[in-house]
Amino acid sequence: MAIINSPLGVGGKQxxxxxxxSVDYYLANGISHLKEIVDxxxxxxxxxxxxxxxxxxxxxxxxxxxxKAGEEHKIQATVDKLIEQLIEMGADRRSVLVGVGGGVIxxxxxxxxxxxxxxxxxxFIPTTILSMVDASIGGKNGIDVGLYKNMxxxxxxxxxILHDMVFVNSLPQHEWENGFAEIIKHACIKDAAMxxxxxxxxxxxxxxxKTLLCALIQRNAILKTKLVQKDEFESGDRKLLNxxxxxxxxxxxxxxxxxxxxxxxxxxxxxxxxxxxxxxKQTDSVLALLSKYRLPVYIEFDKAKAFDIxxxxxxxxxxxxxxxLLEKIGRGVIKSIPIKELESIINEL
Ligand SMILES: NC(=O)c1ccc[n+]([C@@H]2O[C@H](COP(=O)([O-])OP(=O)(O)OC[C@H]3O[C@@H](n4cnc5c(N)ncnc54)[C@H](O)[C@@H]3O)[C@@H](O)[C@H]2O)c1
Ligand SMILES: [Zn+2]
Numbered sequence: 591m592a593i594i595n596s597p598l599g600v601g602g603k604q605x606x607x608x609x610x611x612s613v614d615y616y617l618a619n620g621i622s623h624l625k626e627i628v629d630x631x632x633x634x635x636x637x638x639x640x641x642x643x644x645x646x647x648x649x650x651x652x653x654x655x656x657x658k659a660g661e662e663h664k665i666q667a668t669v670d671k672l673i674e675q676l677i678e679m680g681a682d683r684r685s686v687l688v689g690v691g692g693g694v695i696x697x698x699x700x701x702x703x704x705x706x707x708x709x710x711x712x713x714f715i716p717t718t719i720l721s722m723v724d725a726s727i728g729g730k731n732g733i734d735v736g737l738y739k740n741m742x743x744x745x746x747x748x749x750x751i752l753h754d755m756v757f758v759n760s761l762p763q764h765e766w767e768n769g770f771a772e773i774i775k776h777a778c779i780k781d782a783a784m785x786x787x788x789x790x791x792x793x794x795x796x797x798x799x800k801t802l803l804c805a806l807i808q809r810n811a812i813l814k815t816k817l818v819q820k821d822e823f824e825s826g827d828r829k830l831l832n833x834x835x836x837x838x839x840x841x842x843x844x845x846x847x848x849x850x851x852x853x854x855x856x857x858x859x860x861x862x863x864x865x866x867x868x869x870x871k872q873t874d875s876v877l878a879l880l881s882k883y884r885l886p887v888y889i890e891f892d893k894a895k896a897f898d899i900x901x902x903x904x905x906x907x908x909x910x911x912x913x914x915l916l917e918k919i920g921r922g923v924i925k926s927i928p929i930k931e932l933e934s935i936i937n938e939l
Contacts, residue, residue, distance in 0.1 A: 606815050608729065609822050614750040615815075617808045621648050621690075621715060621754045628686045628713065628750075634679060636672065636699045637690040641717050644760035649690075653679065657695065664694045664734050666742070669702050676706060686711045686749070692718035692765075693725030697743070700731025704744045713750040717757035719769020720850075723776070723810035726751055728818040728828075737843070745823065753807065755800050764848060766793060770883045771834075771850030773806065775857060776813050778876060779830045782920025784809060785879065793883055830922040833914040834860055837936070840899040841891050854885035859939050864915040866935060867927070872919050893937050900936070901929065 604615045616623065624633070635652045638659040642649060655675050657668060676685070687710065689699025696714045703712035716726040732743020758766075770793065777785035787806075796803045814831065821828040838856025842849060858877060864870035877887050900911070910926040917923055927935075 606819060608747045608819060611747045611749075613747050615811070616750065616752040617811060618804065619752055619754070620756070621752065624652075624688070624715070624752065627752065628688065632684050633686045633688050634676065634681055635688045635690050636695060636702070638692075638695050640760075641691045641695070641757070645757060648756075652688075655679075657698070659694070661694055661734070664698060666733055666735070668698060669705075669733060672698070672702050673706060676702075681706065681710070683707050683710055686713065688713050688715060689726075690715040690717060691721070692716070693721040696721055696726045697731050697740075698733065700729075700746060700748060701733055701743055704731060704746045709746070711749045713748050713752065715752045715754060715757075718761060718765050719758065719807070720765070720772055722753055722807050723769060724772045724814060724831075727811055727814045729822065739839075751811075753804075753811075755804055755807075758803070764850075766797065767884055768848055768850030771853045771857075771880075771885055773810050774876075774879055774883065774885070775831070775833050775853065776810050777879075778857065778916055778919055779833045779914065779922030780813055780817070780920060781809070782918075784813075785875075785919050789875075789879055789882070826924070829912065829924050830914055833857060833916075833922055836860075836900060836911075836913060837896060840896045841889065843899065844891065844895060845889065847889075851886050854880045854887060855889055858887045859936075860913070860915055862939060863913065863927075863935055864917070867925060868915050868917045868923065870916050870918065872916075875919060893939070897933050897936050900932070 602618060605612045606615060630652060633652060635649060635654040636657065637654060638657050640659045642656045655672065657663060687699050687703040689696040689712065696716055699712055703710050714726040716722040729745045729747040730743060731746060732740040735741040774788065777788055796806060817827055817831060834853040834857030836856065837859045838853040841847060841855060842852035861870060861873040861876050865873060880887050910928050911932055912924050913927050914922055915925050
């Protein structure tokens with residue numbers, strides 16, 4: 591078993607081992623503990639303007655670089671500028687970059703730290719639900735190139751991940767929805783008990799009860815961690831995390847949908863395909879849960895165009911495509927579907 595330290599509690603640290611390093615998780619701590627984890631003299635915080643403006647006082651006494659917010663800035667030009675700033679600030683091999691923000695910031699921070707001086711240490715304080723349960727975990731760090739998302743990057747683990755629930759106080763409603771789409775994804779592929787817990791609660795409940803939210807976030811962060819530990823370089827089980835994302839990515843780009851909305855619609859489509867290929871019988875429960883968390887379950891979309899984009903998807907292997915399906919809630923499986931069959935199934939959706 592890869593867990594090294596004591597069980598996670600308030601103030602607790604838990605370490606998770608990956609192939610070449612171990613990551614310290616402080617999921618019940620708070621940003622005030624950052625100075626116990628990294629020396630403020632060697633740390634440089636990277637954040638974005640939204641996070642900085644909403645939480646300025648938390649950055650007091652820390653060297654901080656504030657980037658423009660948004661996916662459109664997750665590009666090499668931002669990294670180049672950031673590297674110039676690091677040089678100006680005298681960052682050296684002992685420096686530690688700390689990404690405080692959503693997935694855009696954690697991706698940029700991890701990537702920049704991995705190439706600066708051939709690699710310096712970095713850590714994350716994710717501030718969106720999505721980055722807490724998904725983007726900050728697993729060591730994938732990268733940037734977009736033109737239309738191609740995450741085209742360039744590295745797999746390298748952060749030294750630590752710290753959560754502070756104070757950040758979600760300023761999170762816009764639609765970012766909650768994006769995050770919960772990934773949480774529902776985790777429940778569908780791996781955790782039937784969590785699916786039931788989500789059914790019994792509501793977004794409002796989680797927003798108003800921090801301990802409930804904190805426990806849910808920890809459960810999801812650890813669920814993803816364990817999947818990645820088993821398959822860091824995505825040859826098997828890690829692919830389950832693509833549930834809802836294959837068709838999801840296609841329609842996200844076609845209709846400029848929020849990521850969570852596209853994934854929700856993609857998950858419903860994957861449930862329908864699972865009915866045909868895996869005897870899955872719980873689509874209605876998935877539909878109901880997504881709706882409960884204000885996520886859409888269907889849009890009219892151009893099937894031919896979506897299929898065309900799917901075919902160009904990097905998960906395509908020769909004449910078949912691997913697709914994440916459900917046998918039942920809590921049990922995701924990876925199936926190879928012949929391209930022709932997939933085309934006709936998508937046409938019928
Ligand atoms: N590396 C991975 O394994 C992985 C996995 C999933 C997603 N991602 C990447 O993550 C990104 C999406 O993550 P995201 O949704 O967190 O995006 P994001 O970083 O763009 O954050 C979403 C928005 O919320 C704002 N924000 C962040 N924290 C806030 C807070 N506490 N209060 C108020 N506003 C806040 C941001 O400024 C931004 O406008 C994508 O680029 C995606 O490719 C990476
Ligand atoms: Zn996603």
